[in-house]
Amino acid sequence: MNLQNNRPILLVEDNPMDADLTRRAFTRRKVINPFLVARDGEEALSYLERWRAGEPLPVVILLDINLPKVGGLEVLHQYKTSPISQKVPVIVLTASAEDRDIAVAYQLGANSYIVKPVDFEKFLAVAGQIDLYWNMVNLPPR
Secondary structure, X not given: OOOOOOOOEEEEOOOHXXXXXHHHHHHHOXXXXXXXXXXXXXXXXXXXXXXXXXXXXXXXXXXXXXXXXXXXXXXXXXXXXXXXXXOOOEEEXXXXXXXXXXXXXXXXXXOEEEEOOOOHHHHHHHHHHHHHHXXXXXXXXX
């Protein structure tokens, strides 16, 4: 029994095609969590206030690091230093395979770093693994 299935998944992604691909992959995997999308870093940071006001925390955050307005690494820093969201798992899901980006993301508290697969079937497999681990196996703090 999944006790977290009513908590949303937050995708922080500025590319509408990548956001749609992610949503379709999770839908195909029959993930039942509500799916929220923040389209830039500023919108992603606005969730901090919403969570403080009582909106449910996401079960997991999927974060691109190449974002307009506020970069993804800064969003990660803000999420991981905020008492309200610091324990929410953040998976960096990005096109960047740069060693520096990977190192900085982990230094800032990323729980995982995944380079987006271009092929839909491979992306579907990644979505399945994310769902299986973060939504079914992992037990977050209450």
